[in-house]
Amino acid sequence: MDFQEYIELVFNDYTLRTITLGTAILGAVTGMLGSFAVLRKQSLLGDAISHAALPGIAIAFLLTGTKDSNILLLGALGSGLIGTFWIRGIINKTHLKSDTALGLILSIFFGFGMLLLTFIQKQPNANQAGLDKYLFGQAATLVESDVWLMALITGLCLLVLVLFWKEFKILLFDKDYANTLGFNTKTIDILITSFIVLAIVLGLQTVGVVLMSAMLLAPAAAARQWTNKLGTMVFLAAIFGAFSGVFGTAISATQNNLSTGPVIVIVASVFVMFSFIFSPNRGLLFRQIRFIKNRRDLELHKTLAFMYHIAKSHENISHPHTIKILNDFQGYTKSTLKKLVDKNYVTLQGNMWSLTTEGFDTAANLYNQQLKKDE
Helix, strand or coil: CCHHHHHHHHHHCHHHHHHHHHHHHHHHHHHHHHHHHHHCCCCCHHHHHHHHCHHHHHHHHHHHCCCCHHHHHHHHHHHHHHHHHHHHHHHHHCCCCHHHHHHHHHHHHHHHHHHHHHHHHCCCCHHHCCCCHHHHCCHHHCCHHHHHHHHHHHHHHHHHHHHCHHHHHHHHHCHHHHHHCCCCHHHHHHHHHHHHHHHHHHHCCCCCCCCHHHHHHHHHHHHHCCCCCHHHHHHHHHHHHHHHHHHHHHHHHHCCCCCHHHHHHHHHHHHHHHHHHHCCCCCHHHHHHHHHHHHHHHHHHHHHHHHHHHHCCCCCCCCCEEHHHHCCCCCCCHHHHHHHHHCCCEEEECCEEEECHHHHHHHHHHHHHHHHHHC
16 A cells, blocks of 8 residues: 555545544644653653553453453553552652652562463453453554544643643742642642553553553653743644654555554654754754864864964064964864964965954954953
């Protein structure tokens, strides 16, 4: 299937349209909420919650005997919330750090969940087949009701963000200041965390327990490279997450034997790598360009200052000097001398150079600024 056929199918095929909308909405909501997890330095929280949800899925199946996705996801939500509050309790009531608490809950709940899945698979009941899809996700199982549920949760998330934006922002950057203003920081913190849990649980059916944390973190990490503003970051993270879902679904649909969830995560990772390299302020490429430019400017300033000290010893600053004087000077290169000539700081005649009035004044300003810094 080529890309044009895929576009036509999106509008005409119920299943593909449902999957595309579902993954786009999932990417948007996880990107928005992932921004708060990244900025709060809780990057492992998504991994811990997604793994903590697994025993809830298994217990819900054991209690009901049905594979209805809504019931299983309710079990996952309950298990995820329990794991989250256990993490908070370990951090608040013990001397353990957050990374230790996250690692403990992740391993304990995931181990318990795998034990329950193994137990279920050995039961003489054919209905237990298919629960393992929650480990790695199976986007093809999405139906229209799932998409409506995702849209409802996303709308609710947007409403809460708008209503409590000021509180979220202050808590995110200065918790002590939020306390002095009289905000109930514990309630706000629980609200944010609960929505993160809810978004993760929604994505288990599509991406799975193992990869869900990437959907939470990758769009936010990519967005962080492009801005210093929280609102812009949340918006960009939602865009990156939505496009990851759409492009991942498209690639999976146009190629044979490619699972949708892993492809979505790979596309999100591409957004991250692109942002790490090409973002104007923090990107590795532009950072390297700025480093090279600053080094060249430093070499130019050092050479100009050296010439200034030589010219200052003569009554006539335009007195010619041989280039040989510069040969042993660290920082001097022919390209540096050419730049000084292009800037009209230096005149060059053969192997002789002399400072212009503009070059002498510029060097004097640089020298005086350096003296003030040293003071």
